[in-house]
Amino acid sequence: MNRKARTSRYTTLTIKYIVCIVLALLSILPFWVMFVNATRSTTEIQARAISLIPSNNLAYNFKVFEGKSFDAWIGFKNSMIVSVGATLCTVYFSLLTAYALTAYHWKMRQPFFTFIMAVLMIPAQVSSIGFYQFMYKLSWTNSFLPLILPGIAAPSSVFFMRQFLLGALNLDIVDSARIDGASEFYTFNRIVVPIARPALATQAIFAFVASWNNLFTPLILLSSREKYTMPIMVSLLRGDIYKTEYGSIYLGLSLTVLPIFIMYFLLSRYIIEGVALGSIKE
Amino acid sequence: MTNKPQVNGNVAKRHKGVSYAKYGYIFSIPFVLTFLLFTLYPIVYTLLIGFTDLQGVAATDINFLTSNPFDNFKSILTNDTFKTSFKNTVILWTANFIPQITIALMLTAWFTNQRRKLRGQGAFKVLFYMPNIMTAATIALLFSALFSYPKGVINDLFLALNLSDTPIEFFRDKTTARGVVAFIQFWMWYGNTMIVLIAGVLGINPSLYESAEIDGASAVQSFFRITIPCLRTIILYVLVTSMIGGLQMFDIPYLLVTNSGPDNATMTTSVFIYRQAFRGRYLYNRAAAASVIMALIAAVLSGVLFFILRDKDAARLKKEERMRRKQQRLEQKNLAPKGGQ
Numbered sequence: 347m348n349r350k351a352r353t354s355r356y357t358t359l360t361i362k363y364i365v366c367i368v369l370a371l372l373s374i375l376p377f378w379v380m381f382v383n384a385t386r387s388t389t390e391i392q393a394r395a396i397s398l399i400p401s402n403n404l405a406y407n408f409k410v411f412e413g414k415s416f417d418a419w420i421g422f423k424n425s426m427i428v429s430v431g432a433t434l435c436t437v438y439f440s441l442l443t444a445y446a447l448t449a450y451h452w453k454m455r456q457p458f459f460t461f462i463m464a465v466l467m468i469p470a471q472v473s474s475i476g477f478y479q480f481m482y483k484l485s486w487t488n489s490f491l492p493l494i495l496p497g498i499a500a501p502s503s504v505f506f507m508r509q510f511l512l513g514a515l516n517l518d519i520v521d522s523a524r525i526d527g528a529s530e531f532y533t534f535n536r537i538v539v540p541i542a543r544p545a546l547a548t549q550a551i552f553a554f555v556a557s558w559n560n561l562f563t564p565l566i567l568l569s570s571r572e573k574y575t576m577p578i579m580v581s582l583l584r585g586d587i588y589k590t591e592y593g594s595i596y597l598g599l600s601l602t603v604l605p606i607f608i609m610y611f612l613l614s615r616y617i618i619e620g621v622a623l624g625s626i627k628e
Numbered sequence: 629m630t631n632k633p634q635v636n637g638n639v640a641k642r643h644k645g646v647s648y649a650k651y652g653y654i655f656s657i658p659f660v661l662t663f664l665l666f667t668l669y670p671i672v673y674t675l676l677i678g679f680t681d682l683q684g685v686a687a688t689d690i691n692f693l694t695s696n697p698f699d700n701f702k703s704i705l706t707n708d709t710f711k712t713s714f715k716n717t718v719i720l721w722t723a724n725f726i727p728q729i730t731i732a733l734m735l736t737a738w739f740t741n742q743r744r745k746l747r748g749q750g751a752f753k754v755l756f757y758m759p760n761i762m763t764a765a766t767i768a769l770l771f772s773a774l775f776s777y778p779k780g781v782i783n784d785l786f787l788a789l790n791l792s793d794t795p796i797e798f799f800r801d802k803t804t805a806r807g808v809v810a811f812i813q814f815w816m817w818y819g820n821t822m823i824v825l826i827a828g829v830l831g832i833n834p835s836l837y838e839s840a841e842i843d844g845a846s847a848v849q850s851f852f853r854i855t856i857p858c859l860r861t862i863i864l865y866v867l868v869t870s871m872i873g874g875l876q877m878f879d880i881p882y883l884l885v886t887n888s889g890p891d892n893a894t895m896t897t898s899v900f901i902y903r904q905a906f907r908g909r910y911l912y913n914r915a916a917a918a919s920v921i922m923a924l925i926a927a928v929l930s931g932v933l934f935f936i937l938r939d940k941d942a943a944r945l946k947k948e949e950r951m952r953r954k955q956q957r958l959e960q961k962n963l964a965p966k967g968g969q
Binding site for chain 2: 377379395439440452468479496530558559581617622
């Protein structure tokens with residue numbers, strides 16, 4: 347009886363490991379195939395689509411992009427400008443708003459927080475037609491400003507920072523800064539920002555990724571190729587001129603996610619912690 | 629109504645007689661202004677466009693419909709393509725969410741089992757979450773290449789494993805095209821859901837599990853009798869956020885299959901709105917009406933979420949406090965005449 351129980355325990359444990367390994371492979375293999383096929387030629391890929399060993403066609407696959415609409419460098423540069431700009435706006439102003447919500451006692455404080463909770467879920471598509479028309483009238487289509495400035499009002503980020511400040515900010519420090527004659531704004535920049543560094547870092551990662559991956563808003567606003575961001579560049583790979591260049595398609599795809607890949611494997615611990623923290627709403 | 633006793637907290641909130649309350653307002657200005665300009669105004673503008681004849685590339689002049697103001701809404705609600713796209717959105721979301729929550733719950737049970745710890749959990753979490761952070765546009769085109777016909781990674785695999793005799797044209801068949809979209813959504817989100825659920829389990833009081841173990845409960849029993857009931861709020865949170873996210877599904881269905889597949893089988897409402905407004909005849913008014921309809925659905929779902937997430941204990945305490953005060957006031961009132969005499 348005891349032995350039977352032990353064998354069944356090992357069987358369940360083995361099943362658990364098998365399922366986990368299968369799911370892990372499911373996560374790895376598509377990207378593995380993508381990176382490997384980026385180095386293979388069209389004929390190699392047609393002969394055998396799956397290969398785990400890289401080939402030597404990378405340079406040629408790169409050359410195919412010359413003079414065509416897909417330009418990874420332009421996309422990278424534009425996405426960097428937009429994502430860094432939006433991230434800075436998001437983290438700085440979210441912390442400022444969160445600070446207003448934690449450090450000061452003002453009449454509208456609770457209603458304002460309730461309001462932020464209520465608009466937490468407003469999806470971008472709801473306002474897209476009005477947003478586009480508004481930007482068109484301002485002649486801000488083909489500008490990065492409408493992709494960067496809305497980052498200033500990021501409700502989920504404010505929520506996260508508020509939770510952080512409630513736990514980490516000791517108001518006595520703020521008070522002693524006041525006694526020393528520091529202005530409120532100076533106190534925020536020199537005392538609160540350094541204290542909130544961990545929360546700023548976590549939110550910076552998520553703001554950056556969200557901005558980098560955004561397809562919808564840039565797609566409706568940007569029409570000049572010089573302004574295309576990475577996800578729009580990716581969508582160009584579906585065009586006919588690349589139909590026969592399988593290797594180049596995989597290379598183009600690899601280039602678009604490479605920065606995110608590097609970032610993920612450097613920061614995965616913090617990212618996963620951030621997902622877990624952001625979800626605990628009680 | 630008698631005046632409530634003045635709370636002395638106000639004195640503590642001031643520092644040497646200076647009130648800092650105004651900085652609360654000042655520091656909120658950037659957020660409020662940005663919200664008004666880039667979110668609220670466009671929403672109102674979208675709603676207004678829904679009542680106009682705004683159509684055609686580069687059109688911006690607003691003329692309200694006079695004879696029949698709800699014309700755009702009516703034509704959207706009777707539009708077959710809109711109905712199809714709404715149906716697709718529901719199908720694609722359901723087909724992705726059921727396996728997503730099932731697998732996520734199963735993994736949560738395994739990863740939080742204190743008695744038999746799985747090794748390598750950290751690495752598994754990192755790998756399961758990975759697809760969520762990658763650019764959806766890239767993932768759509770990657771899967772479009774992987775599932776390509778007649779030669780492609782998946783077809784090669786199916787032939788090699790004898791799962792199929794001939795190559796399958798995945799994007800030519802309604803069911804398989806939808807299946808691939810739903811699979812990608814599942815694959816991108818189960819890791820995220822799992823991490824959220826695990827965080828929820830770690831918040832459950834461990835003594836519950838300890839006493840269950842002492843009482844001889846098995847791991848399965850304590851999962852279904854303790855974990856699931858305690859996670860109810862978080863599961864509902866996952867459900868509603870996923871629903872609202874599902875209503876906006878755009879990148880994958882837009883890029884995976886050209887022209888939304890056979891009979892628009894993978895066209896979602898977001899893709900429909902995009903096509904109406906920014907392709908073909910530039911029907912901004914119709915697209916705006918469709919957006920408003922989708923916004924109403926999302927608002928109802930958000931309302932549900934808000935209701936669920938409100939702090940029940942705090943609400944109860946507040947109510948009790950109010951009742952207690954009322955009681956006190958009543959007693960005072962009754963006592964007052966006697967005391968005065």
